[in-house]
Amino acid sequence: MECGHCRFYQTRESECRRYAPSxxxxxxxxxxxxxxxxxWCGEFVPREEQRQVA
Ligand code: SF4
Numbered sequence: 001m002e003c004g005h006c007r008f009y010q011t012r013e014s015e016c017r018r019y020a021p022s023x024x025x026x027x028x029x030x031x032x033x034x035x036x037x038x039x040w041c042g043e044f045v046p047r048e049e050q051r052q053v054a
Contacts, residue, residue: 002040003037003039003040003041003044006045008045009035009037010032015032016032016033
């Protein structure tokens with residue numbers, strides 16, 4: 001149950017894409033939480049389930 005194996009983990013930027021991005025104060029760009037490969041949370045969904053749906 002790690003971010004690195006979660007369907008919401010965006011590998012290139014090491015971000016969690018579970019929810020919509022938060023607005024930034026300064027640069028007005030979208031920001032998703034940066035997570036580590038071995039982080040985790042209760043919203044975890046294995047990547048394998050994403051493949052079965054597609
Ligand atoms: S385990 Fe949680 S924090 Fe990590 S990528 Fe999945 S939803 Fe995001």
